[in-house]
Amino acid sequence: MSSIPKAVENRGPFLERIEGGAAETTVDERLVALTAPMSAAAEQYRILLHRLRHIRSLRGDAIQGGAIVAVTSAVRGEGVSLTAANLALTAARSRDARVALVDCDLRRGGIARLFNMGARAGLAEVLTGKTEVGEALGRYHEGHLAVVAAGRAPGAESASLLAGPRFAQTLSLLRTLFDEIYLDVPPALATADAQVVAYKADGIVMVARAGETPREQVAAAVRQLSGAPVWGLVLNGVEPSRVPAPLPVVKGHLTSGK
Ligand SMILES: Nc1ncnc2c1ncn2[C@@H]1O[C@H](COP(=O)(O)OP(=O)(O)O)[C@@H](O)[C@H]1O
Numbered sequence: 001m002s003s004i005p006k007a008v009e010n011r012g013p014f015l016e017r018i019e020g021g022a023a024e025t026t027v028d029e030r031l032v033a034l035t036a037p038m039s040a041a042a043e044q045y046r047i048l049l050h051r052l053r054h055i056r057s058l059r060g061d062a063i064q065g066g067a068i069v070a071v072t073s074a075v076r077g078e079g080v081s082l083t084a085a086n087l088a089l090t091a092a093r094s095r096d097a098r099v100a101l102v103d104c105d106l107r108r109g110g111i112a113r114l115f116n117m118g119a120r121a122g123l124a125e126v127l128t129g130k131t132e133v134g135e136a137l138g139r140y141h142e143g144h145l146a147v148v149a150a151g152r153a154p155g156a157e158s159a160s161l162l163a164g165p166r167f168a169q170t171l172s173l174l175r176t177l178f179d180e181i182y183l184d185v186p187p188a189l190a191t192a193d194a195q196v197v198a199y200k201a202d203g204i205v206m207v208a209r210a211g212e213t214p215r216e217q218v219a220a221a222v223r224q225l226s227g228a229p230v231w232g233l234v235l236n237g238v239e240p241s242r243v244p245a246p247l248p249v250v251k252g253h254l255t256s257g258k
C-alpha cells in the first residue's frame with residue numbers, strides 16, 4: 001500500500017462546511033482526496049479505503065455499529081494525520097457512509113491545522129467534561145464527514161484521559177452516529193496513548209515513511225500493540241514514478257491509458 005500526496009496541483013482547495021455559518025473553508029492542499037481527487041495519490045487512498053472496508057466486511061456482525069479504525073505509526077512525522085484525514089475524506093466522498101475523523105493526539109494534534117478549524121473545542125474538552133461531543137463536531141461535505149479536532153492540550157495526562165470512561169462513552173456514541181470512525185493516534189513507540197486507543201479500535205492502520213522508517217521500528221511498533229488487530233500498513237511518500245498512474249476516465253468509460 002502506498003500513498004503519495006506529493007505532486008499536488010494548486011487549485012485553491014476548499015471544503016464546504018455546513019455548520020457555523022461560513023460556507024466553505026480552505027484546507028491543506030495535501031488533502032489530495034479533496035484537492036486532487038483524480039491524482040495517483042488519491043487513487044491510492046481509495047485502494048486503502050476499499051481494502052479496509054473489505055476487511056471490515058469479513059468481520060461481519062463482530063462489529064456492532066460503526067467500525068473504528070485507528071491510524072498510528074512507530075514514531076512522529078510518518079504522515080499519520082495526513083493519512084487519517086485523506087482516508088476519512090475519501091470515505092466521505094463516496095457518499096455511502098457517515099464518516100467521523102477524531103484527532104486523539106492530545107499532545108500534538110494535526111487535524112485542526114489540516115482542516116483550518118481554528119481553536120474550536122475538541123476531544124480534550126470533551127474528555128475533561130468542558131463540552132459535549134456534539135459541540136465539538138465540525139461537519140463537512142453535506143454532513144457526510146464530521147471532524148473532531150484534538151482541542152487544547154488538556155494539562156492532565158493524555159493516556160489516563162484516553163483510558164477513562166468519557167473516551168469509551170464518546171466512542172460508543174460515535175458508533176451509533178457514524179458508519180466509519182477514523183482515529184488519528186499518536187505514535188506507538190513514543191506514547192502510552194497509542195496502546196490505550198488501539199485496544200478500543202476494531203482495526204489498526206500503521207503508517208511508515210517509505211525509505212525512512214527503519215523496518216525494526218515498524219516491527220517494534222506492531223509488537224507494542226500486541227493483540228490489537230493490524231488491518232494494514234501504509235507506505236507513505238513513495239516516489240510517484242513507482243506507482244502506476246490511474247487510468248484516465250473518458251466519457252464515463254475507462255480507457256487503456258494510452
Ligand atoms: N506523502 C507525503 N507527501 C508530502 N508531505 C507529506 C506526506 N506525508 C506527510 N507529509 C508531511 O509531513 C509532515 C508530517 O506529517 P503528519 O501527517 O503530520 O505526520 P504525523 O501525524 O505522523 O506526525 C506534515 O508536514 C505533512 O504534511
Ligand SMILES: [Mg+2]
Nearest residue numbers: 080081105110
Ligand atoms: Mg499527527
